[in-house]
Amino acid sequence: MGSLNIENVKKAFGPVEVLKGINLEVTDGEFVVFVGPSGCGKSTLLRVIAGLEDSTSGRVVIDGQDVSATPPAKRGIAMVFQTYALYPHLTVKNNMGLGLKQANTPAAEIDRRIGIASSMLSLEPYLERRPAELSGGQRQRVAIGRAVVREPKLFLFDEPLSNLDAALRVNTRLEIAQLHRRLKATMIYVTHDQVEAMTLADKIVVLNAGRIEQIGGPMELYNSPANEFVAGFIGSPKMNFVDGARLGETAKTIGVRPEHLTVDPKSGAWKGTVVHAEHLGADTNLYLDCEKAGLITVRIFGVYDAEPGATLYATPDPAKTYRFGADGKVLK
Ligand SMILES: Nc1ncnc2c1ncn2[C@@H]1O[C@H](COP(=O)(O)OP(=O)(O)O)[C@@H](O)[C@H]1O
Ligand SMILES: [Mg+2]
Known part of the structure; x- marks a missing residue:
């Protein structure tokens, strides 16, 4: 079991408040x-959840127990960091087993758990190697394996893919998703990358300057952002924001995602000039300088030929246009 409740957690470093009252419920098995x-x-x-940092106020509750005063090793958590933090002089096997050995786990049990974890993570061929003899992706899998063998209540990942190149990031992301499905364990995963968040999460918590902006499933955040911050943060290329006054609207800001605009050379809502076209093969991103709406991005599925300087009209899908008030909150 691994449920987690965070109740009004605040954290200050000296005079600087870094967490300004966080409330969150995580149910057992959630990602x-x-x-x-x-x-x-x-x-x-x-780090507050892990116990590596004390909160200034508030409570952290794991499986119904207030662990605010419990040391990290006793919280039933395992953490995976961006820097793999492996011991260079130990083999893969011994890196994975060290924590269990220190906890006086019987050798046969350690071997059993390493067997399962190394099979899940495709590490069997590397068990006798040292970290220096592994690629970055393999090292990160060892760090994940070291967490898996501890059979924690909670897995905590802090940007575990940030040191990997783009292709490996995608592979390792897939492995973490599969690992979660197999283990049915509770996982909390930190990233600055909204694509990682969208692809991995059951539930996304969008944080901004020490506060939660919104909590929801990936499609909930995409379709129904609560405010301008979430609307701009989730989705790539990011949502276009146009000053409402320019469009004769009472809302402070009008938002429309690049994929929710169509273009036509002859007619449409916003007349514009092509500033630049990005040809990605699967998609084309057009940057249009529009008389009414200013500089906007339009994402077109597939190949679209457009020369800089050409005139195009962009039309937003009215059913997928968002309106935001002066406080940044979405207007229903
Ligand atoms: N030990 C510390 N002492 C002082 N300030 C810190 C400390 N750790 C983090 N901070 C500050 O707290 C803020 C949040 O940091 P952090 O939680 O690392 O952000 P994130 O992981 O979202 O990038 C930053 O402004 C950072 O400089
Ligand atoms: Mg960080």
């Missing part, structure tokens, strides 16, 4: 992602 820009407090919140 929860904390996402937000660099410096918003994601790692601090994870």
Whole structure:
């Protein structure tokens, strides 16, 4: 079991309040992602859950027990960091088993758990190697394996893919998703990358400057962002924001995602000039300077030929246009 309740957690470093009252419920088996820009407090919140950092106030409850005063080793958690933090002089096998050995787990049980974890993570051929003899992706899998063998109530991941190149990031992301499905364990995963959040999470927690902006499933955040911050943070290329006054609207800001605009050379809502076209093969991103709406991005499925300087009309899908008030909150 591994449920988690965070109750009004605040954390200050000296005079600076980094977490400003966090409330969150995580149910057993859930995959929860904390996402937000660099410096918003994601790692601090994870470290408070782990017990590596004391909160200034509030409670952390794991499986119904207040662990605020429980040391990290007694919380039933295992953490995986961006830097793999492996012991260079130990083999893969001994890196994975060290924590269990220190906890006086019988050797046969250690071997059994390493067997299962190394099979799940395709590490069997490397058990006798040392970290220096592994690729970055393999090292990160060892670090994940070291967490798996501890059979924790909660897995905590802090940007575990950030040191990997793009292709390996996708592979390892897939492995973490499969691992979660097999283990049915509770996982809390920190990233600044909204794509990782969208692809891995059951539930996403969007953080901004020490506060939660919104909690929801990936499609909930995409379809129904609560405010301008979430609307701009989730989705790539990001949502276009146009000053409502320019469009004769009473809302402060009008938002429309690049994929929710169509273009036509002859007619449409916003007349514009092509500034730049990005040809990605599967998609084309057009940057249009529109008379009414200013600079906007349009994402077109497939190949679209457009020369800089050409005139195009962009039309937003009215059913997928968002309106935001002066406080940034979405207007229903
Ligand atoms: N030990 C510390 N002492 C002082 N300030 C800290 C400490 N750890 C983090 N901070 C500050 O807290 C804020 C949040 O940091 P962090 O949780 O690491 O952000 P994130 O992981 O979202 O990038 C940052 O402004 C950071 O500089
Ligand atoms: Mg961090």
